[in-house]
Amino acid sequence: MAFELRDHTADVAVAATGGTLEEVFAAVADGLAAASTDEVPEGTGERFQVSVTAESREALLFDYLDELIYRRDVRAALPVDNRVESIERGGDEDEDGNREARKEDGHRHGDGEHDSWTLEATTRGVPLSEIDAREVKAVTYSEMRLERTDDGWEAYVVFDV
Amino acid sequence: MTDTTFDADGITLEKVREYVWEIPQEGNMRTPARVLASEALLEEIKEDKTLEQIKNTTHLPGITNHAICMPDGHQGYGFPVGGVGALDAENGCISPGAVGYDINCGVRMMRTNLTYDELQGREEELVDSLFANVPSGLGGGGIVEAGVDTVDEILERGVDWALENGHAVEEDLLHCEDEGVRAEADASKISQKAKDRGKNQIGSLGSGNHFLEVQRVTDVFDDAVGDAYGLEEDRIVVLIHCGSRGLGHQTCNDYLRKIEQQHQGLLNQLPDKELAAAPAGSQLAADYYKAMNAAINFAWVNRQLIMHRTRQVFERVFDRSWEEMEMELLYDVAHNIAKKETHAVGVGPEGRPVRDGDAVEREERELYVHRKGATRAFPAGHPEVPKAYRDVGQPVIIPGSMGAGSYVLRGGENSMDLTFGSTAHGAGRLMSRTQAKNEYWGGDVQDELEQQEQIYVKAQSGATVAEEAPGVYKDVDEVVRVSDALGIGDKVARTFPVCNIKG
Numbered sequence: 001m002a003f004e005l006r007d008h009t010a011d012v013a014v015a016a017t018g019g020t021l022e023e024v025f026a027a028v029a030d031g032l033a034a035a036s037t038d039e040v041p042e043g044t045g046e047r048f049q050v051s052v053t054a055e056s057r058e059a060l061l062f063d064y065l066d067e068l069i070y071r072r073d074v075r076a077a078l079p080v081d082n083r084v085e086s087i088e089r090g091g092d093e094d095e096d097g098n099r100e101a102r103k104e105d106g107h108r109h110g111d112g113e114h115d116s117w118t119l120e121a122t123t124r125g126v127p128l129s130e131i132d133a134r135e136v137k138a139v140t141y142s143e144m145r146l147e148r149t150d151d152g153w154e155a156y157v158v159f160d161v
Numbered sequence: 162m163t164d165t166t167f168d169a170d171g172i173t174l175e176k177v178r179e180y181v182w183e184i185p186q187e188g189n190m191r192t193p194a195r196v197l198a199s200e201a202l203l204e205e206i207k208e209d210k211t212l213e214q215i216k217n218t219t220h221l222p223g224i225t226n227h228a229i230c231m232p233d234g235h236q237g238y239g240f241p242v243g244g245v246g247a248l249d250a251e252n253g254c255i256s257p258g259a260v261g262y263d264i265n266c267g268v269r270m271m272r273t274n275l276t277y278d279e280l281q282g283r284e285e286e287l288v289d290s291l292f293a294n295v296p297s298g299l300g301g302g303g304i305v306e307a308g309v310d311t312v313d314e315i316l317e318r319g320v321d322w323a324l325e326n327g328h329a330v331e332e333d334l335l336h337c338e339d340e341g342v343r344a345e346a347d348a349s350k351i352s353q354k355a356k357d358r359g360k361n362q363i364g365s366l367g368s369g370n371h372f373l374e375v376q377r378v379t380d381v382f383d384d385a386v387g388d389a390y391g392l393e394e395d396r397i398v399v400l401i402h403c404g405s406r407g408l409g410h411q412t413c414n415d416y417l418r419k420i421e422q423q424h425q426g427l428l429n430q431l432p433d434k435e436l437a438a439a440p441a442g443s444q445l446a447a448d449y450y451k452a453m454n455a456a457i458n459f460a461w462v463n464r465q466l467i468m469h470r471t472r473q474v475f476e477r478v479f480d481r482s483w484e485e486m487e488m489e490l491l492y493d494v495a496h497n498i499a500k501k502e503t504h505a506v507g508v509g510p511e512g513r514p515v516r517d518g519d520a521v522e523r524e525e526r527e528l529y530v531h532r533k534g535a536t537r538a539f540p541a542g543h544p545e546v547p548k549a550y551r552d553v554g555q556p557v558i559i560p561g562s563m564g565a566g567s568y569v570l571r572g573g574e575n576s577m578d579l580t581f582g583s584t585a586h587g588a589g590r591l592m593s594r595t596q597a598k599n600e601y602w603g604g605d606v607q608d609e610l611e612q613q614e615q616i617y618v619k620a621q622s623g624a625t626v627a628e629e630a631p632g633v634y635k636d637v638d639e640v641v642r643v644s645d646a647l648g649i650g651d652k653v654a655r656t657f658p659v660c661n662i663k664g
Contacts, residue, residue: 007593011238036299038624059421066414073358073407076300128300132622135299135368135664138262138410141417142238142435158238160262160410161369161594 003031006156012136013143013158017151022084024146024153025061025119029068029082035159036072037133040080045126050079052119058146060087060117061155065139068123077125078133084121136161167200169207172216180643181579183227184212189430190219192516196230197580199643205591205635209236211243217432218246223253223441225506225514225528229580231535232643233589233635237261239435242534243589247581248441249514250501250527254427255446256438257416257453259531261497264412264453265460266371266404268558269337269493270569271468272390273486275397275479277377280659283478287375288617288660290474295373295467296365298621298664304328304364304466312356312408312459315363316348319458323465333465335549336490338537341461343454350452351408352415359408359459364466368625368664371403373467374560376567376656383653386571389553390491392654399488400567400656401467402560404497405460412456416449441529450501450529457498464493491569492547492556496586499531502545504581530581538572538584538650546572557650559641561588563618563661564610564631568641568652575648584650588637594628601627620663629663 003016014031018024033040052067054060068079137160145156167174167182174182174196182203184194194215198206206212211234218228218240225247234243240259248254280287296302305311305328315322320341323329334340366373378396381387392398405412420437421428423445428437439446468490472483479486506528507520514526539546541554550556554571561567565588576582592600603623610616610631620626644650 005595007595008236012594055422059418063418066411070354070358070407070411072299073361076361078299132624133299134622134625134628137367137369137407138414140238140262140435141258141437142433144434160238 003027003034005031005035008158011158011161013156015156017154019152021087021153024155025064025087026082026084026121028061028155028157029065029079029123032065032068032136032159033078033080036078036136037131041126041131044130045077045124047122047124050121050123054117055115057117058144060119061146061157062139062141064119064121065157069136069138071125075125076128078128078131079123080126081124082121084119086120088118090116090118167203169203169212172212174203180647184216190216191222191224192219192227194219194228194230196234197643197647198232199639202232202635202639202643206230206234211236211241214239214241215244217436218244218259220431221246221248221254221256221436221438222427223249225249225526226516231583231585233585233587233640235589237533239433240531240533243585244533245535245580245583246531247504247528248531250441250529252441253529254438254440255449255499255529256436256531257413257420257449258435258437259533260413260453260499261533262410262413263404263497264409264456265495266497267460267464267493267495268400268402268560269464269468270491270558271399271471271488272392272491273397273399273488275486276395277397277659280397284615284617284660287478288619288662290478291373291471291660292619292662294474295470295662297662298368301365301621303362304470307360307363309356309360312360313348315462316351316455316458317346318342319461320465323462328466328469333490335547337461337493338495341465343457345451346454346458347451348455350448351412351455355408355411355415358411359406362406362408364463364470365406366403366467366664367406368621370629372563372661372663373471374400374563374658375660376400376658378654379566379657380655381653383651386553386653389550390556390569390653391489392569397659398491398656399471400558400560401464403463403467405456406463408459409456412452416452419445453499457495461493492558494536494558496536497533499529501527502530504528504577528581532583534586535583536586537582538570538576539582540572540574540576557584559585559587559637561637562631562634563629563658564614564616565634565637566655566657568637569654570641570644570650571653573648573651576650579647580649584644585640588634588640590633591635592633597628597630597633598624601630601632603627606630616658617660622664625663
């Protein structure tokens, strides 16, 4: 799992890769932290849980990053060392009407009308008072990419600074 | 390149006349796009995705005449920064993406009767005191810590709330667009999440390109208008640049997601998801307009609180009352906004807006004029210019970088015909933030500005200083020269930085 910050005239872009969907999501989130501060201190700040539900994979990534920015503002803490525990796809009903949550396993699913994707993650909130951090205003859909590769997944996200 | 075309790596612009370039309509573009720039500025504009983005903007339903890129245009997300798009309020749409995240990000200028002589020698004391008293950066809190009830009041009442609570005087309202209150605001259209983010940030600069700058007036180009604006050479003014903070950012995101869920059909017609728009007449369009107006009010209060706090800082540093220093709001202009405005547009035989050449008559139409990184610039006589300035035209404040001058313009007489009453908003970025950090070191930039230009800079983050170094911006003089030559915003005065604080 890896990320790098890319040039963008006014804003900052994060390009990330990961072996699994969970890893690439976490890598983009760590990229967001890196865009906010140059040095992430070790051993400070509490870990907390982040849960997000959305109707598609891209929307889930968008809402996850949006949730981290929201938590940053209300907790006055920068989310770093992001761990995405699980990304599950549910909401598809089978012929008997049973709902079954399925782990995203790399197989292509049909695009159900009422798709629902759920993410469970944890993050460490470093108090803003302890670091030299800049404000990333928001996640954007502009040029967003989330694609499968031979080695796993890659993502590209532009943030408004 | 010939005299009549400009080749921008695959996109050919046709010269309409001096400083007016057109990208012809093709593919799914609903109208042509225009770029208002000199060839020198075009050379910079073509370097990123600005032109592609202004072309994309013409895909929005109801786009009237053409999408227009201002002289300071640069790449944004979805809509370029420096973009103006007038979308029909009956048959078109309103686009939260095109307004942008920082709803009513804008600038205000406060004049004083202090001279540069009186300030010299006290720059350090002033910059330290401003930095200590005006919240900036990430997590720096706000001037007012409020509960959600207060946030709701601010959202619906704008600067009127500030007046009632001792953070403003009557004249402040008279010198602000719409007197500091958008009436069509509804706090219930703003999410709880957005209010939670906003309540700790009321009266704060934030970071990025936002700042507070003490400046001296170096030139007054137009004495009559300068006089009407209360600007004299050598006088001190204060410029404040910030927006609606997390509340506005969250509001934009909330509505982008709602559009994605409710108006997928329209979204699929657009080349960039970030242009997400709600069709005129839909519930979501009405809700967004009310939410955006509420966020506009929040941003006005934000800048008002910072300005009023600045008055108190000056009182302590100069040991006299702010009234005695005549610290009055000159004007407040918004950069990221969509406003329902009435404009005369050419209509074809079917009564729909068409290009000027095809028009059979002109008709007053209601348009959502989207200005993203662009400033309203209404000319003298326009009924929406505050009474104080109606005879000379609306003040337009164009901040330069922290090492270059800023400008005060007035709405030019050609603005209604050329740009739906708009002009540029700043110098425009040239270099990415990542590249800037490789080229500059914050401490060096600060030392150089202080030693060579007597500009005192104080920031929460050295990286912000590097990212905002004067060299990362376009030449503001050239931007203003083009605005003036086109008659969309006329030069009135120039200022130069003395102290600058930022996040």
